Amino acid sequence: MSEKTNSENLRKNIRDSISNQKRKTVTVLSSLLAVQDKLHYIPDEAVEEISIHCKVTINDVWSVASFYTNFRFTPPGDKTLDVCWGPSCHINGAQNLINQAHEQLGIKGEGESDDNKVTLRYSTCLGACAQSPVFAIDHKMYGKLDEKKLNSMIEELKK
Numbered sequence: 001m002s003e004k005t006n007s008e009n010l011r012k013n014i015r016d017s018i019s020n021q022k023r024k025t026v027t028v029l030s031s032l033l034a035v036q037d038k039l040h041y042i043p044d045e046a047v048e049e050i051s052i053h054c055k056v057t058i059n060d061v062w063s064v065a066s067f068y069t070n071f072r073f074t075p076p077g078d079k080t081l082d083v084c085w086g087p088s089c090h091i092n093g094a095q096n097l098i099n100q101a102h103e104q105l106g107i108k109g110e111g112e113s114d115d116n117k118v119t120l121r122y123s124t125c126l127g128a129c130a131q132s133p134v135f136a137i138d139h140k141m142y143g144k145l146d147e148k149k150l151n152s153m154i155e156e157l158k159k
């Protein structure tokens, strides 16, 4: 697919998610949320399309988008690995597992692996402390983790 077609498809996806919102009042914020729900990030094209749809300036859209830390502006990895470093997980060895995840993914903190297959995010508690240490892949929890289990989880993610 050509770059032009990709860009047209992206804009069509964005316009669809903005105009298909099932709410009475469509705002810049609701449109940003709709785009992020669909694409999992806010590309520059979305800022332009939202500004056109909501009849506001691009700066107005950026001021809302940049206020909320939940919006991301680069594409996430294909899968998301949430690693918990909350108190229960910490006590039960999460730090070693987090170090192992960094090493296996070749990254130093939160972010995407070089091949963009995995996004690693830190969590302060995944809500399953009794199962600590806990990590999650695309919101599916894996508890009572050890180095061996984590190793196979990450190797699977990298495929």
Ligand code: FES
Pocket (backbone or CB within 6 Å): 084, 085, 086, 087, 088, 089, 090, 124, 125, 126, 127, 128, 129, 132, 133, 134
């Ligand atoms: S502290 Fe890790 S799940 Fe609660």
